[in-house]
Amino acid sequence: MKKFINSVDSFLSESLAGFAAIHHDIVALGDTGTFVRRASKPNGKVALVSGGGSGHEPLHAGFVGKGMLDAACPGQVFTSPTPDQITAAASAVAGEKGVLFIVKNYAGDRMNFEMAAELHDGPTATIVTDDDVAVENSTWTTGRRGVAGTVIVEKIVGAAAEEGGSLESLKALGDEVNARTRSIGVALTSCTVPAAGKPTFALEEDEMEMGVGIHGEPGRRRVKLAPAKAIAAEMMAAVLEDLGKAGFSEGQVVLLVNGFGGTPSLELYLMAAMARVELERRGFAVARGLVGSYVTSLEMAGLSLTVSAADERLLALWDAPVRTAALNWG
Amino acid sequence: MPLNEAAMRTLISAAAEEVIAHAQELTALDQAIGDGDHGINMKRGFEAVLGKLDVIAAQPAGDAVKSVGKTLVMTVGGASGPLYGSFFMALGDAITAGKRLPEDLAEAFASGVEAVSKRGKSRAGEKTMLDVLTPVLDTLRSEAGRPDLPRRLCKVASEAAEKTAPMLATKGRASFLGERSIGHVDPGARSSCVLVHAICNALEARA
Numbered sequence: 001m002k003k004f005i006n007s008v009d010s011f012l013s014e015s016l017a018g019f020a021a022i023h024h025d026i027v028a029l030g031d032t033g034t035f036v037r038r039a040s041k042p043n044g045k046v047a048l049v050s051g052g053g054s055g056h057e058p059l060h061a062g063f064v065g066k067g068m069l070d071a072a073c074p075g076q077v078f079t080s081p082t083p084d085q086i087t088a089a090a091s092a093v094a095g096e097k098g099v100l101f102i103v104k105n106y107a108g109d110r111m112n113f114e115m116a117a118e119l120h121d122g123p124t125a126t127i128v129t130d131d132d133v134a135v136e137n138s139t140w141t142t143g144r145r146g147v148a149g150t151v152i153v154e155k156i157v158g159a160a161a162e163e164g165g166s167l168e169s170l171k172a173l174g175d176e177v178n179a180r181t182r183s184i185g186v187a188l189t190s191c192t193v194p195a196a197g198k199p200t201f202a203l204e205e206d207e208m209e210m211g212v213g214i215h216g217e218p219g220r221r222r223v224k225l226a227p228a229k230a231i232a233a234e235m236m237a238a239v240l241e242d243l244g245k246a247g248f249s250e251g252q253v254v255l256l257v258n259g260f261g262g263t264p265s266l267e268l269y270l271m272a273a274m275a276r277v278e279l280e281r282r283g284f285a286v287a288r289g290l291v292g293s294y295v296t297s298l299e300m301a302g303l304s305l306t307v308s309a310a311d312e313r314l315l316a317l318w319d320a321p322v323r324t325a326a327l328n329w330g
Numbered sequence: 331m332p333l334n335e336a337a338m339r340t341l342i343s344a345a346a347e348e349v350i351a352h353a354q355e356l357t358a359l360d361q362a363i364g365d366g367d368h369g370i371n372m373k374r375g376f377e378a379v380l381g382k383l384d385v386i387a388a389q390p391a392g393d394a395v396k397s398v399g400k401t402l403v404m405t406v407g408g409a410s411g412p413l414y415g416s417f418f419m420a421l422g423d424a425i426t427a428g429k430r431l432p433e434d435l436a437e438a439f440a441s442g443v444e445a446v447s448k449r450g451k452s453r454a455g456e457k458t459m460l461d462v463l464t465p466v467l468d469t470l471r472s473e474a475g476r477p478d479l480p481r482r483l484c485k486v487a488s489e490a491a492e493k494t495a496p497m498l499a500t501k502g503r504a505s506f507l508g509e510r511s512i513g514h515v516d517p518g519a520r521s522s523c524v525l526v527h528a529i530c531n532a533l534e535a536r537a
Binding site: 053075076077078079080081082083084106107108111112114115134135142145193195196200201213215216217 | 357361364365366367370371374403404405406407408409410411412413449450500501502503505506507508
């Protein structure tokens with residue numbers, strides 16, 4: 001295992017200390033050391049709190065700041081944060097209008113955030129993101145996973161929160177954006193969790209893992225590597241078929257081509273080109289695009305494609321100013 | 331055996347040490363059908379329990395068991411933290427509420443199992459820790475009188491954990507694998523089995 005690391009035990013705290021120090025103008029480490037919050041004081045709006053396992057950076061601490069999250073709780077690598085971390089974060093940033101949790105759909109994340117909401121003193125609501133289409137039959141599983149589409153939800157809800165939205169209206173907006181968003185991932189390599197010391201799964205030189213998750217967990221199918229055009233065609237077919245079933249079969253979209261950490265920008269933009277062809281072929285227009293490593297899986301080589309059906313209102317919220325470590329515009 | 335400080339210390343440390351000893355095996359099982367962190371997380375949680383053993387064991391039995399649960403919730407993370415945490419917290423509450431051990435063991439254990447079922451929104455048959463805890467509970471209810479109960483429970487737990495191998499996972503991270511989850515023992519079922527063995531072995535040793 002070749003990593004920049006001093007010890008497995010200090011790995012996360014050292015990284016988080018670095019993040020908070022470099023971005024001291026945007027974020028501050030919470031007093032318990034177990035969460036990251038905005039450096040500025042809460043101003044009475046609904047507080048957006050998210051979190052999840054470490055290893056997906058910049059998700060979620062990289063999205064703490066004006067226009068997006070108020071606090072983020074990083075758990076151990078690929079492990080949900082615990083209720084005490086989450087309640088500490090919620091208490092630190094909560095105002096009268098309450099706390100809105102944004103939770104990715106995984107059993108652990110849901111349970112820990114549920115326990116935190118039960119313990120938190122004050123109004124709360126929860127948005128659960130489940131944009132991954134890779135899990136084909138949701139009747140027989142815990143439901144679909146929340147993956148890169150979570151960034152789109154956090155951006156749009158974040159903008160609406162700055163405008164003074166209520167807890168109920170923000171939850172409704174988040175649920176709506178989630179319902180309009182679909183993703184799918186593919187991996188060319190696995191990743192190595194520091195504490196485990198070896199890759200979570202092994203792929204041959206000529207194989208790819210279709211429908212992979214963001215925790216190094218194997219996906220649905222292991223198949224032979226194909227040219228980028230074919231991979232993009234298969235991924236977009238899955239995403240757009242599903243969006244079609246939900247009633248979105250044309251119009252403007254936000255396209256997020258998200259690298260898992262080990263794939264160069266050149267390849268991400270190449271796949272963005274392939275994805276765009278597939279979208280335009282079917283009557284969609286890429287109104288806004290975001291390409292980069294935003295929801296990673298340590299050093300996994302691979303990427304996810306996310307399509308979010310948009311309209312003028314949602315695009316205005318997407319365009320609204322944001323000042324976080326990972327996204328900065330307006 | 332009376333649940334005094336010495337007994338609690340023995341039982342809790344036995345459970346913790348067994349889980350820690352099996353951490354690599356649990357990680358390997360979780361790498362096959364999960365994300366490879368079950369062993370690491372459980373080890374961290376039970377090391378935290380051992381770190382507070384003096385304080386915990388000195389508490390009344392119900393509080394001690396509840397403290398084990400709370401410690402696990404705060405340190406394990408993932409799905410296992412809330413699930414094992416809820417199990418021990420409910421078991422602790424049942425003891426505090428008056429369930430005597432060993433007479434009311436089945437009922438107290440049932441509180442723990444129900445808490446897991448409620449928190450995880452699942453039941454037996456879905457390839458989870460409940461596929462070990464439920465048969466163990468059934469055995470506690472139906473075979474309470476037998477003199478070799480700890481041995482019997484160990485056997486039930488081991489067989490139940492093995493039986494998860496051919497099951498299709500419909501809960502937790504394993505469920506994303508669909509049919510690829512078949513052929514692998516569920517990590518949570520295995521860790522439950524490890525805990526049952528640890529407690530039963532400790533009880534037999536003291537008997």
